Amino acid sequence: MPEITNGQGGDAAQTGFPKSQAGSRAEPAAQKYSKLNFTGRLGPLFKLALKNAVLTLLTLGIYRFWAKTAIRRYFWGNTVIQGEPLEYTGRGTELLLGFLLVVAILAPVSLAYNFVVTAVGPLTTTGQIIQGLYSVMILCLIYLAMFRIWRYRLSRTSWRGIRFALDGEAWRFMLLALAWTVLTAITFGIAYPWMRKALWEYRIDRTRFGTAKFAFDKKTSALRLLIPWLLTLVFPLIFGATLGFIGMAPGGVQQGLGQIQQLFSGLAHWLFLGALAWIVVYTWYRLTEFRLVVGAIRIDGGAGFRSSVRLPVVIGISALFWGTVMLAFSVLSVFFISMIVASPGAGGGNLFMIGGITVMIVMVMVILPMLYTLIMQYRMIRHIVNTLAVSNPQAFAAAIQMADTGPSRGEGLADVLDVGAF
Amino acid sequence: MSAPSNPPRVGARYFDGQSAATRQVILSISKMELAIHDEGGLLLATWPCADVRLISPPGADRCLLGLGRSGEARLSIAAKNLEYFLPHLRNLRKPEKSAREVLVPVLKYGALAGLSLWLLFAVIIPQSAVLIAENLPEEYENKLGAAARDQVISLLILMDPKSKKKPGKKICLGKGSLELDLFGHQLKTSAGRPDAALRITVVDVGLVNAFALPGNQIIVTRGLIDQATNGNEVAAVVAHEIGHLVYKHPTKVALQQAGTAAIAGLMVGDVFGGGAIAALGNTMLSSAYNREAEAEADAFAIKEMNKAGWDARPIAGFFHRLADMYGDMENRFSLLASHPLSEERARTFLEESQGTGLAFTADQWRNIKALCRASPRSG
Numbered sequence: 001m002p003e004i005t006n007g008q009g010g011d012a013a014q015t016g017f018p019k020s021q022a023g024s025r026a027e028p029a030a031q032k033y034s035k036l037n038f039t040g041r042l043g044p045l046f047k048l049a050l051k052n053a054v055l056t057l058l059t060l061g062i063y064r065f066w067a068k069t070a071i072r073r074y075f076w077g078n079t080v081i082q083g084e085p086l087e088y089t090g091r092g093t094e095l096l097l098g099f100l101l102v103v104a105i106l107a108p109v110s111l112a113y114n115f116v117v118t119a120v121g122p123l124t125t126t127g128q129i130i131q132g133l134y135s136v137m138i139l140c141l142i143y144l145a146m147f148r149i150w151r152y153r154l155s156r157t158s159w160r161g162i163r164f165a166l167d168g169e170a171w172r173f174m175l176l177a178l179a180w181t182v183l184t185a186i187t188f189g190i191a192y193p194w195m196r197k198a199l200w201e202y203r204i205d206r207t208r209f210g211t212a213k214f215a216f217d218k219k220t221s222a223l224r225l226l227i228p229w230l231l232t233l234v235f236p237l238i239f240g241a242t243l244g245f246i247g248m249a250p251g252g253v254q255q256g257l258g259q260i261q262q263l264f265s266g267l268a269h270w271l272f273l274g275a276l277a278w279i280v281v282y283t284w285y286r287l288t289e290f291r292l293v294v295g296a297i298r299i300d301g302g303a304g305f306r307s308s309v310r311l312p313v314v315i316g317i318s319a320l321f322w323g324t325v326m327l328a329f330s331v332l333s334v335f336f337i338s339m340i341v342a343s344p345g346a347g348g349g350n351l352f353m354i355g356g357i358t359v360m361i362v363m364v365m366v367i368l369p370m371l372y373t374l375i376m377q378y379r380m381i382r383h384i385v386n387t388l389a390v391s392n393p394q395a396f397a398a399a400i401q402m403a404d405t406g407p408s409r410g411e412g413l414a415d416v417l418d419v420g421a422f
Numbered sequence: 423m424s425a426p427s428n429p430p431r432v433g434a435r436y437f438d439g440q441s442a443a444t445r446q447v448i449l450s451i452s453k454m455e456l457a458i459h460d461e462g463g464l465l466l467a468t469w470p471c472a473d474v475r476l477i478s479p480p481g482a483d484r485c486l487l488g489l490g491r492s493g494e495a496r497l498s499i500a501a502k503n504l505e506y507f508l509p510h511l512r513n514l515r516k517p518e519k520s521a522r523e524v525l526v527p528v529l530k531y532g533a534l535a536g537l538s539l540w541l542l543f544a545v546i547i548p549q550s551a552v553l554i555a556e557n558l559p560e561e562y563e564n565k566l567g568a569a570a571r572d573q574v575i576s577l578l579i580l581m582d583p584k585s586k587k588k589p590g591k592k593i594c595l596g597k598g599s600l601e602l603d604l605f606g607h608q609l610k611t612s613a614g615r616p617d618a619a620l621r622i623t624v625v626d627v628g629l630v631n632a633f634a635l636p637g638n639q640i641i642v643t644r645g646l647i648d649q650a651t652n653g654n655e656v657a658a659v660v661a662h663e664i665g666h667l668v669y670k671h672p673t674k675v676a677l678q679q680a681g682t683a684a685i686a687g688l689m690v691g692d693v694f695g696g697g698a699i700a701a702l703g704n705t706m707l708s709s710a711y712n713r714e715a716e717a718e719a720d721a722f723a724i725k726e727m728n729k730a731g732w733d734a735r736p737i738a739g740f741f742h743r744l745a746d747m748y749g750d751m752e753n754r755f756s757l758l759a760s761h762p763l764s765e766e767r768a769r770t771f772l773e774e775s776q777g778t779g780l781a782f783t784a785d786q787w788r789n790i791k792a793l794c795r796a797s798p799r800s801g
Contacts, residue, residue, distance in 0.1 A: 039482065039483045039484065040481070040482075041481055043481060044479065044480045044481030045481075047480070048479075048480070062532070070479075073479045074479040074480075074481075076479075077477075077478045077479040077482045077486070078479070078481075078482055078483075080483075080484060083435075083484070083498075084435070084444075084484070084498055085478065085482060085484050085486065085498075087477055087478075087486055087496070093524065093527060093528065096528065096531070097531065100531055100535055103535075103688055103689070104538070106688055107538075107542070107684075107685055107688055110684040110685070110687070110688050111542075111546075111547070111550075111681050111684045111685060113684065114680040114681055114683060114684035115550065115551075115554055115677055115680060115681055115684075117680070118566065118676055118677055118680035119554055119558050119562055119563075119566065119677065120562055120565070120566075121562065121565035121566050121568075121569055122569065123565075123569055124565050159442070160437045160442040160443075160444065160496070161437035161438070161439045161442070161494055161495060161496040162437075162439075162441070162442045209442070210441075210442060212442075396442050397441075397442050397443045397444065398441075398442070398443075399441065399442040400440065400441050400442075401439060401440050401441070401494065
């Protein structure tokens with residue numbers, strides 16, 4: 001019988017890192033980087049996305065917690081660092097319970113708020129104050145959710161059998177975020193990159209891989225983000241200033257509105273192009289921020305990360321996704337209309353209505369999430385993972401498992417408040 | 423210890439679940455057990471074949487194996503090498519929990535959630551709406567009514583395609599509005615509720631309808647006055663709306679809608695439930711009251727018109743005439759849609775009405791009819 005070892009050629013190369021390499025905390029810049037590898041293929045993901053979409057539709061959305069879990073299991077399991085994939089250990093039931101718990105807590109609050117605002121009147125001073133306070137409360141909850149979502153996902157991620165974790169307290173993160181929100185508002189949004197940096201710093205400084213602590217490099221400066229961010233701000237400013245100028249033109253609001261209407265019909269193309277350009281600039285900002293944050297990560301023992309994610313690729317993926325969505329929508333509409341025309345004795349308004357509603361449901365509930373997973377998520381994650389590199393990965397080998405297993409429920413707040421990408 | 427001789431033997435990486443260090447191992451399998459030896463031949467662990475689970479997602483190149491779901495040790499093996507073990511590892515894809523163990527808690531919590539929702543929508547929200555409506559200070563109710571009135575008027579104008587007048591000139595302020603106010607006040611006083619300041623607004627749109635709004639507001643359309651051939655038809659409709667006001671139906675409906683929207687919003691991610699407040703006018707326009715509320719308002723109208731000696735019977739004929747006229751092109755914002763006149767209601771009006779008198783003198787009725795034709799005061 002043949003003895004099969006080293007089947008993929010990689011198994012032998014990865015064994016036993018010498019302990020001496022893992023001790024010192026070296027600068028990652030001096031190290032050689034090794035790339036992460038995304039190994040996912042579309043076939044298995046297609047089956048997964050189809051099953052998720054159909055079951056989510058059939059269960060009126062309740063299956064979404066298990067759908068999310070399956071998708072994450074796929075993406076985690078195909079993200080390979082140093083020859084070893086990540087592992088997602090979360091369960092759908094945990095997400096469901098988290099959601100139910102948050103709904104149970106928020107329902108009375110939301111109910112009382114709506115009663116009071118309706119009774120007092122939304123436009124009265126009291127009503128305005130109540131609405132303001134409620135908005136601040138929701139903002140606090142959003143910041144709490146931002147922290148807790150990070151904690152849940154890290155606690156459900158492991159690599160080489162070792163769990164990640166997030167220490168620290170959600171309410172401190174919330175206060176930090178609130179303080180930065182005030183500062184950002186005072187500076188007309190200019191402080192936003194520093195806010196983002198501070199919030200990532202807080203979370204990364206409290207992230208662990210087993211016993212190995214993550215740290216945010218203190219030398220990292222958010223100044224690098226200023227130019228893309230200012231450009232992002234300038235676009236709507238110019239737009240707002242133009243509208244304001246026309247609105248205040250002599251002749252009052254009525255005439256001003258008329259002029260805006262004329263402007264819109266005349267400049268519709270330019271506005272559309274402007275919006276597209278703004279999306280590109282904003283994406284440029286997000287990617288610059290992503291590279292900055294990833295590059296600032298240090299891990300006990302001297303490991304670090306680097307991302308070389310590319311703007312044209314990301315824009316291309318978005319364009320492909322939206323193009324496909326529009327194409328799918330057109331094909332469905334044409335199919336539907338030709339069906340109506342072809343069916344003998346048709347033309348009843350009801351049939352048209354029912355058909356239209358069916359098309360919308362199929363489109364929104366099945367095809368759209370499938371396209372999103374198969375084009376947007378798949379290609380985006382593949383690109384992001386393949387452009388990530390880790391330096392000094394030997395340092396990871398020193399990590400030891402910690403006993404805490406993280407929160408028992410997850411992400412309810414984020415689900416209710418619609419925080420988090422997937 | 424010598425390496426086991428049971429073929430096949432396959433290379434893999436072993437993580438003990440305690441440290442992130444990688445150990446190169448050689449796997450060998452027997453019927454019952456998967457043996458994990460390090461390269462020196464030392465036995466690191468033996469895993470019962472029945473308990474080995476595949477942790478990786480379908481289609482992964484590099485597969486992770488675990489010992490049950492809870493075990494933290496992992497074996498990392500190339501997908502094609504795993505094939506040699508497939509005949510022995512029969513439970514690789516078996517879920518750690520049976521479908522029943524997953525479904526039972528989901529169904530349990532689902533039933534609990536369903537019960538809570540039912541309680542909220544069927545008991546808590548309607549009951550608290552009634553409780554709040556009955557204890558709401560008048561000044562608040564008036565503000566709510568004023569907001570609802572403005573929304574209703576702009577919606578009515580929006581729905582009236584024929585009109586070309588500017589929104590500001592859509593409220594009819596002819597002499598007849600005084601007659602209507604007078605009539606309303608008389609009715610409220612005789613009902614023992616003279617305190618509240620009733621406001622009846624006539625809006626210059628062709629649609630046939632009348633609404634009661636929170637804070638003692640009533641809106642009547644010009645269309646309704648145009649279609650009435652007899653003053654008592656309008657009188658009975660207004661009396662019916664005053665009935666809604668006396669029982670605070672509009673306030674209760676507005677609050678109930680707000681509560682419902684709060685919960686519904688929460689389920690779909692709209693924590694502000696703001697839709698309800700923004701759509702207050704729409705709610706007031708299109709939602710019909712439930713049957714009990716309509717019966718209460720009818721009873722009020724009949725009782726008070728009887729007391730004053732006015733004939734409420736014409737309202738039945740008015741509704742039938744409208745049904746004949748508009749039968750097919752029924753608009754969901756019409757009087758028929760928001761106040762469906764069942765045979766039972768018509769019969770109640772015809773049987774229980776005892777008055778014979780006219781609510782308005784010929785002069786007053788002429789003024790009311792001409793309400794929107796008189797040049798409206800600018801305002």
